[in-house]
Amino acid sequence: MNLESLVATLSLEQKVRLLTGADFWSLHPEPAVGLRRLVVSDGPAGVRGEIWDERDTSANVPSPTALAATWDETRVEAIGRLLAAEARRKGVDVLLAPTVNLHRSPYGGRHFECFSEDPLLTARIGVAYVRGVQSGGVGATVKHFVANDSETQRMSLDARVDERTLRELYLAPFETIVGEGEVWAVMAAYNGVNGATMTENPLLRDVLRDEWGFDGVVMSDWFATSSTEAAANAALDLVMPGPSGPWGAALVASVRAGAVPEAEVDEKVRRILRLAARVGALDTASDTASDTASDTGTGAGGSPVAPHSAQVSGFAGAPRSGEAYTEERVAAEVRAAAAAGFVLVRNEGGVLPLDPAGLRRVAVLGPNAEVARTLGGGSATVFPPYTVSPLDGLRAAVGDGVEVTHAIGVVAHTRTPIARAPWLALPDGSAAGTHGSGHCAEVRYLDSAGSVLAVEPRDGGAFNWVMGSFPEAVPRERLAAIEVHAMIRATEAGTYLIGSSGLGRHRLIVAGQEVYDVVLTLPPGADIVEGMLTPPQRTHPVPLAAGESVEVRLVHDLGRAEAMMPGPTLQLNLETPHGTDEEEIERAVALARDADVAVVVVGTNEEVESEGFDRTSLALPGRQDELVRRVAAANPRTIVVVNSGAPVLLPWHDEVAAVLLTWFPGQEYGNALADVLLGRVEPGGRLPTSWPLREGDHAATQPVDGVLAYDEGPAIGYRGEVEALFPFGHGLGYTSWEYGPAMVRQDEATAEVTVLVRNTGDRPGREVVQVYASRPHSAIERSPRWLAGFATVDAAPGEEVAATVTVRRRAVEHWDVAAGRWAVEPGTFRLEIGSSSDAKTLSEAPGLTFDH
Known part of the structure; x- marks a missing residue:
């Protein structure tokens, strides 16, 4: 039976049901045609799955700017295969990646999630990524089609782009990935282009489907579809998420009224079934073969792919070749890929690589040294099983014979961080790891009378229940509140800020005393991402002596706040004591002065680089520039490691011995950094985007009256006339x-x-x-x-x-x-x-x- 025959067996209501998601992450099954539930998941720096927290960890690979900085299609294809294995391990059929919008402006908030400012480099890396993912029988989704190159008013802006610029720059990577990469899905963006929102834009039919011959599924970005007939007639195939949306019964009525041809509905269903066949979600054992060779589930090279139910082993699933991804193999591949993307942009006097034999004391300084910044914010966020910080990676690499000292230097964050070990412990006071895991908090699920429905040990202070991902023992109809129960332990004397983040009613009880009872809300017009990743916060100061512990209970009452979200989001927050910036800088300078070499790790974080908003400045947050200058004045052998997903200003670049750009490099960050600094491997990266010299002089990201004019035409990045500090393609390596x-x-x-x-x-x-x-x-x-x-x-x-x-x-x-x-x-x-x-x-x- 071919796809045409399968479609013919379905009623109009059955067909239309398939065109809207079943929930936040999946498509409806249809037993009548052998279609099982099909699961999609965010990427591109890991496969999240349906649970968005540490209960279901994900291998965290380098972010897209880091992958593009390798300029290595073979390596990126290998990362794609790893991600396919991860998807199979987590029951995911379609990965919502790669993002191939261009680095039109360094101010773009999602810059880290895109590959490059150049359409050719973006296309080549994108094709490699897609081939790797789809060779494992997992669908890739190229996004966001098209001109979603900034975040401000992204759900409503109209990008005005002249036709030649649109074709030569912004559509070009999509065209190559559709034609050469044979990608199986495309995601339509939130924004409009030249007067039509992308879920209704003529580009979907005229260019993507008819001109390029794309035979896969065109899905909407989440909540992007707002019309019935216009979107259906524009060649959009799938509305996400579900089960509600503008299609459903309204689309059935439009078809019966003749406003949408039933043949168009049939075409959409064929595409969904074709995608299902390709990923193994269509039961071909019952003679439900597709109508072309590509419909039977072939990979990029035309080879059959394994069914989704293929056995998996080790840390991740086994791709169709049968190779297993053990925990050790995942670590090695992520570590090597990270180092391959590091870009050495300055190395005066050949200070790098360091000779371990000549080291006695190394000062590792800066706000990004002790906490690994491996990800940007937004839907690209995953929860890795571990992260290796620069400090830990260097300490492990140099061994006990070298003293490694550390100071934070400055505080670069403005939000109160998520509580974590070693300060966060289980209610009985036991430390993370003593129960055979990383458990350091308990979550209690309460009914309206305050009775405990279930208790769940957790590994940190961030909690997300997307689409109600509660334990099976918790009946959702009885759940009225969630309580986080833990101990905060003081490692040093001082005032600890203890608090919470989220939406709705929060009550914080410290040492048995309620210290606040507040309702936290978002400002009008806020992006949904803000509610999930940067929700409002409240804190309370608690003075503690060194070694003292205090019991903390955070109670979140469920209610109307969750109506606007895909599920409750809650954080227990903790700011540990630290000196003023001036005190911390002086401490860092003192350590640098006494060290053979000073490694200063500066950068950004998810407050600066995230989906949902654009940057307003390219400067490093806080007083990091001052920290670098003062450390460099104290030690001429100062190496600055820049840990950001996108360009930042480096006004001190000629005052330091070396500058190494490391992007957001994944869970093996610290180990990869040690490999490069100590010369075990070469920093293999080259810049995939121009590194700016100054603020301004870049394409605007702020719409005016709802319109974002691409007035610069093709003159973005190195194609323009803006002077760069370091040019596109630049990178030094360790040889000549x-x-x-x-x-x-x-x-x-x-x-x-x-x-x-x-x-x-x-x-x-x-x-x-x-x-x-x-x-x-x-x-x-x-x-x-x-x-x-x-x-x-x-x-x-x-x-x-x-x-x-x-x-x-x-x-x-x-x-x-x-x-x-x-x-x-x-x-x-x-x-x-x-x-x-x-x-x-x-x-x-x-x-x-x-x-x-």
Whole structure:
């Protein structure tokens, strides 16, 4: 039986039911056609699953800017395979990733979740990511289609983009990932483009479905669909989440009234069944084979994929090749990928790599040193089984023979942090780990009379019950309140701020005394993400002596606050004592002065980089810049590690010995950092986005009267005229390279640019060879130069290797608006080859000539 036959067996009501989600994370089953429940989950830095907290941990891989910084398609494809195995382990069929919107502006709040400012690099890394995920029989979802490049008013803004810029920049990665990557799902964005919101936009049918031939599912972003007929007729296939929404009975009525053709509904159902077949959610054992080879569930290369019920083993599920992802293998792959994306942008006097034999004392300083910042905020957030901080990673790497000292330097956060061990302990006072786990708090589920329905030990102070993910023993109709019960233990004397975050009524009881009873609310018009990840807070000061413990109970009454959320969200918060910034800076300076080397770890956090809002400044939060300058003045061997998912200003860059950009690098951060600083591996990354020199001078992210005008056209990032501190493509590594003359072989479809590169240093290394195109005296307005292709090579000291870069014809085509097609301006395109987009690093290669 083919898909057409399956669709024909369903009534209109059955078909329409399939077109809206069953709940927040799944699609409806339909036994009549052998369709089981199909589960989707957020990514891209891990597979969350249906539970959004530490009860169901997820391997945390490097964030997309870190992956793109590798410029390594093979490595990114391997990360995709790991994520597919994770998805299978967690019962997930479709991963809601990758995000391929561009770095139009460094102020974009979700910058860390996107790959690059360049459409070609974004496309190549995106294709690799998708191929890796789908090779494991898990669907990838490329998003957010299209022009969702900033967060301010993202649910309502209208992006005004001229047609040529839209085609050449913003649609280009989607086109490649649909055509070459054969992605199985696309997510329509919240925003509008040129007058039509994306769930109703003609681009869905005219471009995505008809022109590109996309045969997968087009789903809405969550809560993005607001109409029945307009969205249904615009080639949107699936409304998420469910079960409520604008379709359902309203769509049935519209079909019967002739406002939406039933053939359009049938097409949507076919696409959902095709996706189900590809991920193993359609029962093919009952002769429910699909109507084409691709419909039977084939991977990117056309090979059959294993059914979703395939056996899994070890830390994660087994992909179709049968290989197992043990805990050790996951750690090794994440660790290697993190180091491959670290970008060394300054290394004066060759201070890096450090020689462990010459170290006696190392000062590890800064607000991001003791707590690993591995993720940005928003739907990309996952709960890893562990994280390795820079401080812990370096201590473990240098061993007992080297003294590692630490000071926070400055406080860079404004929100009260989530309570955690060692300060947070179970009510009986036992420490995390003594019960064979990381349990350090209890959650009690209470009925309206205050009786305990269930008790659940938990591993931290953050709690999310998305779509009511309560224990099975808790009857939802009887649940009236949630109580967090724990002990706070003082490691040093001082005033501890104890509090809570969330929505609704919160009562905090400390040492048996109620210290507050408040109702926390969001301001009008707040994004749903704010309610889940940065909800309002309340705190209470509690003076404690060193070693003293105090019992804490936080009671959250369930009620109307949860109506606007997919489930209760609650945090127990704790700010431990610290000195003033001035006192902490002086302490850091003193430690730096007495150390052989000072490693200052600065950066951002989820307060600065998150879904739901854009940045208002590129400066490091707090007094981090001052900390760096004062430490550098005290120790000339100061290495600054920048732990941010997006660019930040570095006004002190020429005052320090070395600067290493580490992004949000995943759970193995500290171990990967130690590997690089101590020279065990090379920092392999190159910048996927220009690093700005100053505030301003960048595309706006703030709409005016609901309109966000892309007035800069294609001139974003290195394609524009804005001076950069470090250019797109830049990265130093630990060796040096010499380029020979380039040779070009060309036909009408592609060109191969081959150049000999020699490792002229004394260490093995990796080089990213980049080819840029330009068109002097063009009759068409163009960027000064643009990336046309790249390749990576590895070489031993003194070794010469050949790098071959493929340049596709599309790299020099432009969108002819009048003709409505891609075209090549006849004549010669100049090619330059080198190690970054900076003209000073480039040498000219033979050009490409086209007659038509």
